[in-house]
Amino acid sequence: MNTNDVFRYSDCPMHRSMAILGSKWKPIIIYALRERTARFGQLHSAIGSISKKVLTTTLKELEQDEILIREEFKELPPRVEYTLTEKGKALIPIMKELVNWDYKYSLIK
Template sequence: MLNLENKGKYIKANDCPIAATIDVIGGKWKPIIIWLLIQDVKRFGELHRSIPGIALKVMNRQLKELEADGIIIRTAYPEVPPRVEYALSEKGKTLTDIMKSLALWSTTNILESEKAD
């Protein structure tokens, strides 16, 4: 079990238990990709249309990194034209509660406070 009580400051940023998670799911696009895949399996084109502003090359790289980290599963079907689908893996599905908590926090603390301004 993770001991969250620390007797002192972290010696290095790498000692923070959250750093490894941020390395895997952090960045501008990965959380959005994960959020969309929580909803349903998506094809490459569907994902791209759902994320305005992401370059094809960047999205492809982000998907490859998420696949390499075991967060998503890429399924290519031998059809003409080729069809590729992306879905969360079992490991990726364990992020659902975390992502929903982040969405709730954002709604409460960022989006709602912007409306009040």
């Protein structure tokens, strides 16, 4: 059992939540998908400073945790789109509150 599994199966709801959301990029990706479906390149451009490898890994983790859906289209060239699930959409009010907190308390004015 790895460290993330210890948190995932904990009796503490904060531990379980952070096992899913507790990385640098996951909340940013969720927030980037808050209003629309996006392709990999669009997400990469919107986020900016994330490497393609880290974005790929993080998207897979969010898909496994049922936060987003990856839809693959059988076209040439291949196209993949990412959309938040209902479970993922339920996080948006929380993300918006974090943004409001930042506006209120940020050192950058």
